Amino acid sequence: MTSHLLSDFLKDNLHDLKEKGLYNEIDPLESANGPMIKINGRERINLSSNNYLGLATDVRLKEKAKAAIDQYGVGAGAVRTINGTLKLHVELEEALATFKHTEAAIAYQSGFNCNMAAISAVMDKNDAILSDELNHASIIDGCRLSKAKVIRFNHSDMDDLRQKAKEAKESGNYNKIMVITDGVFSMDGDIAKLPEIVEIAEEFDLITYVDDAHGSGVLGKGAGTVKHFGLSNKVDFQIGTLSKAIGVVGGYVAGKQQLIDWLKVRSRPFLFSTSLSPADIAACIGSIELISSSTELCDRLWENADYLKEGLKKLGFNIGHSETPITPCIIGDEVKTQTFSKRLNEEGVYAKSIVFPTVPRGTGRVRNMPTAAHSKEMLDEALKIYEKVGKELDVI
């Protein structure tokens, strides 16, 4: 017999979500996640992926992945610390350290898992973490796992951060204090105020932790937000993902050799979860080589993003204050935002709606993720559809 407590819980809660229109239906893709995607037999312009540079489908990377499978097989066979460290993992970590201008780096199975691993390896119940209120879910979970006192500061509010850092420091209650921020915030596309954060960290002796999932491959000529501000030697933890601009899967920490040495003996997903597969690593190494050797894809990404932003603005849409390719189109009302996204989809543009509680009430938006792989024709077509749906729903 299975548990009736569980089935009651699931039935009630699923019903509740569906009633409120908050149950997310997933559309499986019938194609690669490129600039065009096929869903339910129909091609659409894809403005929803994090495949910023189009590398997820790059032919050169596919070849590298296939060659790695031929040489090493499809699985790494063990966790990193037993015998799941292939020479490829070491090569990837060297490439990441060079890419991030740090002494060393450590790779994990995902960006999410990397935050779970890294924060709790260093922080404990006698410590405090100052965390931007809009930080990614994986940072929030990583902080919780560490059992440190979490002190949220208002989004990118440097006065609030300074005040809370001062209070935490002067209280004498904590052994270590860390400040954690996303490098680029994924809902609005704004960039963390890293120069001020680093200054406050120096003033109050804080450990600095920047999760640059959306900045790597995008800002700093590809090297990320920390490099963008010229702060590579002033940030303790540079976190990144290998699944957005890099185009594959995985996560990493780049920093001082001692930090990486510690993470290799104390971060639990490194010790207790099987390492990245050969194909993934080989593709990641190839991807970092491509990004490091030329800014061509990064330049094209920005060109496309500027083109889309300009076009939406000219049509009269509110695109917020993004400083990166992330392009929100703010509709406001939750139900209208969902209808807007649904109509775009029916007309041939796949762009997801994001509403409360992911963003504040009344700021529902359709989020657009242009990539280097989109052509001008695709963006023009998307703008035409935006104009049609915008007029139809009285948004413009």
Ligand SMILES: *Cc1c(COP(=O)(O)O)cnc(C)c1O
């Ligand atoms: C996407 C994202 C992650 C998760 O990365 P995955 O590699 O997809 O697990 C972590 N942190 C931030 C800030 C992100 O945007």
